[in-house]
Amino acid sequence: MKIPQQGIDQSDLRARMEKYRMGDGDAAGARLFSLVYATRSDVLDVAKDAYERFFSENALNPMTFPSLRRFETEVLDIAIELLHGPEGAAGSMTSGGSESLLLAVKTARDWARANRPHVTRPEMLLPATAHPALLKAAHIVGVEPIVVPVTNTFAADVEAARSLVTDDTILVVGSAPQYPHGVMDPIRELAELAASRGILCHVDSCIGGFFLPWLEKLGHELPPFDFRVPGVTSISADLHKYAYAAKGASVLLHRSRALRRHQYFVHPDWPGGLFGSPSILGTRPGGAIAAAWAVMHYLGAEGYLDLTRRAMDATKRMADGVRGIPGLRILGNPVMSILAIGIDDRQAEDAVDLNVVADRMLAKSWRIDRQQRPTSLHLTVSPAHDAVADTFVADLREAVAHVRSTGEQAQGPSAMYGMLGQLPDRAFVGEALLDFMDGMDSMPTMLEG
Numbered sequence: 001m002k003i004p005q006q007g008i009d010q011s012d013l014r015a016r017m018e019k020y021r022m023g024d025g026d027a028a029g030a031r032l033f034s035l036v037y038a039t040r041s042d043v044l045d046v047a048k049d050a051y052e053r054f055f056s057e058n059a060l061n062p063m064t065f066p067s068l069r070r071f072e073t074e075v076l077d078i079a080i081e082l083l084h085g086p087e088g089a090a091g092s093m094t095s096g097g098s099e100s101l102l103l104a105v106k107t108a109r110d111w112a113r114a115n116r117p118h119v120t121r122p123e124m125l126l127p128a129t130a131h132p133a134l135l136k137a138a139h140i141v142g143v144e145p146i147v148v149p150v151t152n153t154f155a156a157d158v159e160a161a162r163s164l165v166t167d168d169t170i171l172v173v174g175s176a177p178q179y180p181h182g183v184m185d186p187i188r189e190l191a192e193l194a195a196s197r198g199i200l201c202h203v204d205s206c207i208g209g210f211f212l213p214w215l216e217k218l219g220h221e222l223p224p225f226d227f228r229v230p231g232v233t234s235i236s237a238d239l240h241k242y243a244y245a246a247k248g249a250s251v252l253l254h255r256s257r258a259l260r261r262h263q264y265f266v267h268p269d270w271p272g273g274l275f276g277s278p279s280i281l282g283t284r285p286g287g288a289i290a291a292a293w294a295v296m297h298y299l300g301a302e303g304y305l306d307l308t309r310r311a312m313d314a315t316k317r318m319a320d321g322v323r324g325i326p327g328l329r330i331l332g333n334p335v336m337s338i339l340a341i342g343i344d345d346r347q348a349e350d351a352v353d354l355n356v357v358a359d360r361m362l363a364k365s366w367r368i369d370r371q372q373r374p375t376s377l378h379l380t381v382s383p384a385h386d387a388v389a390d391t392f393v394a395d396l397r398e399a400v401a402h403v404r405s406t407g408e409q410a411q412g413p414s415a416m417y418g419m420l421g422q423l424p425d426r427a428f429v430g431e432a433l434l435d436f437m438d439g440m441d442s443m444p445t446m447l448e449g
């Protein structure tokens with residue numbers, strides 16, 4: 001494919017784009033259980049309008065666009081209030097959870113360089129269920145990740161964490177909740193451990209940060225996870241998840257401005273001028289910042305409470321439905337709208353291959369992610385699932401019954417996925433993953449033209 005010699009009409013381009021997307025998952029619909037956080041169409045309209053208005057603006061230099069500075073400051077103020085930041089708490093908007101986590105680890109490294117100069121090989125503790133973006137961050141920033149095992153309820157094992165702390169540990173991470181099973185790590189205990197060693201504690205609340213506060217206001221009992229826990233020094237929370245903002249928006253909050261300074265990068269000697277950058281990105285998209293601000297103000301507390309109620313109602317109906325299907329169970333004790341469907345070992349005679357169940361569900365156009373160790377199916381439930389929760393359960397019940405009665409075996413990609421999950425040689429699986437990613441650009445597309 002080469003760039004066309006002559007530009008193409010916009011109407012032709014539109015037609016092409018609509019054709020190309022025919023094989024896509026339905027981003028606005030409710031048959032997708034990852035990647036998108038489907039909400040009301042009026043909320044989407046507000047985000048799009050704001051994004052478009054600030055489409056060209058760049059938050060790299062906040063002095064040029066005071067509007068963006070104001071949006072960002074107000075979004076951060078709201079986030080700090082929701083997560084009970086103390087007086088003096090401060091943060092930055094970033095492009096997403098991965099950037100927030102990268103900056104949290106960079107902050108910890110630079111804080112340690114300033115405050116724990118004896119540490120030459122910094123280490124961070126993170127649970128096995130923590131998001132891989134944290135391992136990526138550790139890899140990039142040059143901090144050794146030390147993986148803390150989880151208990152049989154998929155929460156970080158605090159005693160194990162205690163035994164893994166060394167004089168080189170600079171950061172302890174917990175998730176609120178973790179992504180695979182929607183289970184909370186014991187944040188209070190992890191933060192206490194960090195505080196007792198005089199080191200930092202980051203709470204990855206990328207998926208829960210804009211959901212749990214509303215859930216709590218709706219009367220749900222939750223273990224404390226935010227700045228109310230004394231040892232917590234930073235929290236990441238994604239706006240482009242349950243705050244329903246446009247993609248490319250997250251926040252990283254610090255307990256104090258002094259901590260945030262370690263997040264920044266400055267270079268005072270550049271011929272191009274005095275350079276200072278708060279985050280990883282240089283050019284920062286104004287649209288994403290404006291859209292987050294607009295959606296928060298459009299929904300207000302009442303709007304978020306209503307959407308949270310709807311998402312939880314759908315989650316409860318789906319979890320109850322799953323529990324009513326012989327052979328299946330919900331893993332761990334999920335606190336919010338994230339569910340992992342696993343095999344109930346107590347009913348071994350009812351066991352089914354969940355990968356085959358997922359294939360059968362895909363044939364009915366339900367897209368569900370597959371997980372490993374143990375095998376499970378992952379559901380990120382959005383308010384839009386409210387309308388389809390009962391159909392989902394009925395289809396899942398049928399899929400399980402069908403797989404059980406036909407004894408259907410995994411085939412194609414599913415069989416491959418199941419096999420790779422079990423292989424003991426993880427280096428080989430890593431190579432296979434690289435091959436797969438490397439081959440993406442030579443994959444045939446569904447539609448020609």
Ligand SMILES: *Cc1c(COP(=O)(O)O)cnc(C)c1O
Binds near residue numbers: 098131
């Ligand atoms: C989504 C998520 C991340 C990564 O966020 P991105 O926006 O995808 O980069 C990190 N941690 C948790 C718990 C998440 O759910």
